[in-house]
Amino acid sequence: MNTPDRSRRAAAFELEKTPAHASRGMVVTNHPLASAAGAEMLAAGGNAVDAAVAALFALSVVEPMMVGPLGGGFAHLRRPDGTHEVLEGQGRCPLGVGPTRFEPDPGAPPGSLDTIGRRNAVGRTSVAVPGNLAAWCELLARHGRLTLADVVEPAIRHAQRGFAATPYLADCVADCAADLARDPEIAGVFLPGGAPLRAGARVVNGALADTLRRVVRDGPAALYSGAIGEALVDDMARHDAWLSREDLARYRTSALEPLRSSYRGFEIVGPPPPCSGPLHVGQMLNLLEGFDLRSAGFGSADASHLLAEALKIAFADRAAATADPAHVPVPVARLLSSEYAALRRADVDPLRARAHAAGVVPEDGAHTTHLTVADRDGWIVSATQTINSLFGARYMVPGTGLIPNNYLYVFDPRPGRASSLAPGKRVTSSMAPLIVLRDGAPRWALGLPGGLRIFPSAMQALVNLIDHGMSLQEAVEAPRLWTQGFQLELEPGFPEAVADALRARGHDVLRVPNVGGGMCAVGIGAEGALEGAACWRADGTPVGVGGGLARAGVRFLPEARRG
Numbered sequence: 001m002n003t004p005d006r007s008r009r010a011a012a013f014e015l016e017k018t019p020a021h022a023s024r025g026m027v028v029t030n031h032p033l034a035s036a037a038g039a040e041m042l043a044a045g046g047n048a049v050d051a052a053v054a055a056l057f058a059l060s061v062v063e064p065m066m067v068g069p070l071g072g073g074f075a076h077l078r079r080p081d082g083t084h085e086v087l088e089g090q091g092r093c094p095l096g097v098g099p100t101r102f103e104p105d106p107g108a109p110p111g112s113l114d115t116i117g118r119r120n121a122v123g124r125t126s127v128a129v130p131g132n133l134a135a136w137c138e139l140l141a142r143h144g145r146l147t148l149a150d151v152v153e154p155a156i157r158h159a160q161r162g163f164a165a166t167p168y169l170a171d172c173v174a175d176c177a178a179d180l181a182r183d184p185e186i187a188g189v190f191l192p193g194g195a196p197l198r199a200g201a202r203v204v205n206g207a208l209a210d211t212l213r214r215v216v217r218d219g220p221a222a223l224y225s226g227a228i229g230e231a232l233v234d235d236m237a238r239h240d241a242w243l244s245r246e247d248l249a250r251y252r253t254s255a256l257e258p259l260r261s262s263y264r265g266f267e268i269v270g271p272p273p274p275c276s277g278p279l280h281v282g283q284m285l286n287l288l289e290g291f292d293l294r295s296a297g298f299g300s301a302d303a304s305h306l307l308a309e310a311l312k313i314a315f316a317d318r319a320a321a322t323a324d325p326a327h328v329p330v331p332v333a334r335l336l337s338s339e340y341a342a343l344r345r346a347d348v349d350p351l352r353a354r355a356h357a358a359g360v361v362p363e364d365g366a367h368t369t370h371l372t373v374a375d376r377d378g379w380i381v382s383a384t385q386t387i388n389s390l391f392g393a394r395y396m397v398p399g400t401g402l403i404p405n406n407y408l409y410v411f412d413p414r415p416g417r418a419s420s421l422a423p424g425k426r427v428t429s430s431m432a433p434l435i436v437l438r439d440g441a442p443r444w445a446l447g448l449p450g451g452l453r454i455f456p457s458a459m460q461a462l463v464n465l466i467d468h469g470m471s472l473q474e475a476v477e478a479p480r481l482w483t484q485g486f487q488l489e490l491e492p493g494f495p496e497a498v499a500d501a502l503r504a505r506g507h508d509v510l511r512v513p514n515v516g517g518g519m520c521a522v523g524i525g526a527e528g529a530l531e532g533a534a535c536w537r538a539d540g541t542p543v544g545v546g547g548g549l550a551r552a553g554v555r556f557l558p559e560a561r562r563g
């Protein structure tokens with residue numbers, strides 16, 4: 001963990017949350033009850049993996065608009081021996097869905113993946129083969145110390161007995177109310193009496209509690225070959241959708257070799273494609289390493305302009321060449337090479353915004369959640385999981401309380417693109433569950449939700465830590481910007497003078513309430529000291545475990561022997 005040097009900041013901003021410090025374990029998620037569920041596992045003798053899986057199941061209940069067993073994601077682990085592992089549980093395109101299954105909407109704005117009738121975004125026709133349940137159970141079985149019953153118990157408790165809706169959840173329900181109202185099961189939970197639930201209202205989902213009990217009893221087979229899967233595909237068939245029993249039976253997770261890049265003496269480790277986030281974080285940092293961002297100062301027009309230009313270049317390359325490497329050979333080495341960074345750096349005018357085309361081609365041949373957990377034994381889990389859009393496909397599988405993903409909205413509905421639909425193809429993700437090392441030792445682990453805004457936000461957090469000397473709490477809360485080549489989004493924390501200076505350089509500036517979602521980060525200091533930080537963009541809460549058991553040999557003396 002580093003000490004902030006406020007003299008290196010060009011823009012001031014107020015912190016809204018405080019970090020947590022602990023010695024035995026740290027759990028940071030985007031809901032206090034999920035963080036508490038993870039901490040409960042650490043207190044019960046579990047490790048960071050037990051805590052992470054318990055928190056993910058709990059998030060499926062208390063943050064249902066973001067994550068669930070019928071979603072997908074990546075879990076990035078660092079073991080106590082210093083080795084890293086990535087478990088991929090991404091969604092896959094059903095076998096019955098090909099590149100021309102949807103009709104693109106000709107009136108959609110630039111960069112949009114919208115289709116006629118929103119069939120790739122809402123309802124049964126938007127659902128990809130889910131991977132989360134398989135991945136969570138596998139993660140626990142391979143590396144956890146506790147049982148599935150132990151780690152799922154908090155989620156069952158909150159689903160059965162209910163929990164108080166946060167203002168954040170209530171706002172998300174209100175934003176999606178028109179779609180949720182079309183399905184009686186999801187409306188029954190989140191639109192009580194026909195109106196969006198209010199903050200503080202009790203949210204009960206007894207059907208989900210029963211489903212989770214079945215998962216405890218049958219394991220992941222409950223979905224991939226059992227009763228939960230039958231309910232899912234039978235409902236699909238009734239609505240002329242495509243996910244089938246064969247899709248579920250064929251699903252397998254993948255263990256992936258982590259991708260590594262470097263920046264100013266730090267090593268950045270994360271999942272490889274089909275996770276695009278760490279690849280393009282590394283690409284952008286390679287490009288930015290040739291500029292003196294420290295001297296430019298955080299939030300200055302000069303630094304913000306350089307970040308925006310790096311983002312535009314990365315997004316152009318992502319659209320051209322980043323996809324499932326089983327279907328599209330991704331030019332990883334080229335994108336991370338110093339030669340390519342120098343080539344693209346030469347395209348950047350430090351005083352003027354430019355349009356940037358892709359510099360690579362495939363080689364021959366919103367809305368998510370994140371958690372970060374570390375324990376005293378050296379286990380670290382940085383995991384980003386999603387059902388894609390808010391409330392995924394925006395319905396519940398009848399009788400289960402489960403909300404499916406709408407992952408088909410991530411694919412390009414036009415054929416001939418790197419991310420076009422193809423049977424069995426994995427979803428390309430912007431997730432960036434990162435672990436950052438210095439001299440081989442972990443320093444920070446972080447990630448966040450936010451769709452296409454995930455990896456740009458993660459990159460900015462690293463620049464904040466490394467170039468601007470921010471504390472961990474400052475780095476996750478600092479104002480963010482984002483563009484993929486059209487409008488440049490700026491959060492309110494950027495002064496209007498900076499916005500005006502960026503407009504003068506040719507940027508089409510758009511003020512937005514927030515860029516991306518709540519970042520969850522853990523800092524690892526000397527002798528295993530742990531710091532947890534979460535930002536104002538979600539209900540993020542760090543919960544640390546300190547203290548410990550009694551010293552060996554402590555005894556209570558019998559009353560008769562006391563002085």
